Amino acid sequence: MINDASSVRIGALVPLTRPGWVEAGQHLLAGLELAVREVNEAGGIAGHGPLELLVRDTAADPQRATAAVEELAGLGVAAVTGEFHSVVARAAATAADALALPFLCSSAVLDALTDEPTDWVARLPPAQSHGWRCYADFLVDAGHRRIAVAADPSVYWAAGTGILREHLAPRGGTVVELDVRALTPDAVCDAVAEAGATALLLLVGFPDPAVPLVRSVRRDPRLAGLMLGAPAGQPELGEWASLLGDDGAAVPFLRYLPERLNPLGTRVEAALREQLGAAPSFVAFEGYDAVTVLAELLHTHGPDRARLAASWPQVDVEGTRGRIRFSRVPGIAVWQWAWPPVQVVDRDPAAPARLRVRHTG
Template identity: 75%
Template sequence: MNTPPSPSGAEHTGGSPIRLGALVPLTRPGWAEAGRHLLAGLDLAVREVNDAGGIDGRPLELVVRDTAADPERAAAAVDELADLGVAAVVGEYHSVVARAAAARADALGVPFLCSSAVLDALTEEPTEWVARLAPAQSHCWRIYADFLLGAGRRRIAVVTQPSVYWTSGTRVLRDHLAPRGGTVVKLDASLTPEALCDALVDHGATALLLLVGHPEPAVPIVRAVRSDRRLAEILIGAPAGQPEFAEWAAALGQDGAGVPFLRYLPERLGPLGERVGKELRERLGEAPSFVAFEGWDTVAVLAAVLRSHGTDRAAVAASWPRVAVEGTRGPIRFSRTPGIGVWQWVWAPAQVVDRDPAEPDRLRLLHAG
């Protein structure tokens, strides 16, 4: 299993390290850019904890495993990390991968704090071992649906690939839009871009949502739609957040602007968020995405838990309902939410934003949840 060096910062403290297993997509077909931002946030927070003396004098150490968006690989990594004695497992961006990791963590009795995956059904049955920082898909995608309605877009086409994540997202959109006069038609991503454009015209779609992977097939689809004069008025959207990252802008340039997506940041960061954001920008060499903030908040929560409840795995898991931590995006507390089987932060702030067509490097706030 491809394992980067553990960026632990452990050299700043003494005593035996407290290990945290970190699941991160760092290679294809995983969304490696999201993984890089997630790891930057995790690593920064670990180094700050260690610079401040660690946990009762013991350093935190990240033991990083690359999931490469592979659920089986993630499950095997949880097994390995459990054998290595980690106090908890953190991270992961891809929902399907996080679901596999959560199931294995639950089976093994290893606490798992999921940083960034939104699929409602992160576990099949309720569990005490798993908590999550990211909002649930049913919550944040309804916010996106409200944005579409507010923008006057009611005839929605989704181009989608086979995945429980995309299927769940389509259902959320359809269930929310239908009672409000909206319609959702599903188009298969196996269509050629030209055939997809023809289908959009035939259906009279006013918006096309990309429920597909990036860069393929998202990039050629966007290029085809942008170049089709018949579709000059259609809105292209990407609720899963593909345009958040610089890779999108680099691949599509002007064609990638004006594509609304979800991001999990407040309209204005407070002092903690501003400070962490500045540090993350220096590390990444670019503006940090919400995923980087999710990484920092993850370690902040675990550090507080370890200080208060120790490193015993059962004690860590039992602490989820007592968490009260100031995160970069607001106060973090976990609760039980109907329909969600894990301890959930209700809710991280959510926005719909896009890249400004007049200045594609600038993000515009279009709607706040």
């Protein structure tokens, strides 16, 4: 990384160690680093020097993220970006708002990213209420009305359950909640069979308890026709397939990619594939787009934090997944890209390495 005092610094919050979702963090970091490298190869930030990325590992810990934002603010970063885990991003956004430090959330979807409206925070991914309603539409279209959710205790999972229940109820859908803290994987199977659910959604951490839950369901003859789902996207990354093999196929999840990438996205996809040694997930594209937005603002307004934060509504830049503009969305307290493309995707049972699109929203 560049250490020249004349560089423009931006902070990056990334889960790179457990209990964070490390593979997601690696993809996010790959996108961030590729975009920074391309900005600097093109001459850096006009009049201010190269772009420098200061990376901090959050390990999915909200307190660690808060401390990192405070540290980065003291190091003079112009802005902070990143973070995959919603509860961690919420802590980072709250800290950035308090410090008057621009924060562009690359990958976390929790609607309540901050408690009060703020001009210091903007977000690229769709709010959870938008994406998970698309997932609920997919469930209804597929004929599912009796849904079970196996959930960890978390603000994020509780919000997702509420969104599903609210969106399904008017169409005759019901949601049965199962607390994975109190139930073994086999006990979850018993409860799902007793409830007569046709779908079980895994609102849990990965690899544990997601992997044991999938294995138990797949081996239970009572649940042979049950659809497993994972709205938060656990099956997207390679570790899911390597741990579960064929058992991990046909588990629909949300991802934020268009049906076809634009020319920029196609070029970036090839570069990320080479960098990662694997197909990039949507999280890698989010990282690239986050730096693309910040670089555009820095080119126009320089590294002044107040000017950057005041400029979210002026953003109009081509990202890998479409034109990025921020607006105020009812019920969302931060500047929001409304909306990135949303897909429901799963791994093809005939070839689990291949992803197939099941629904678009």
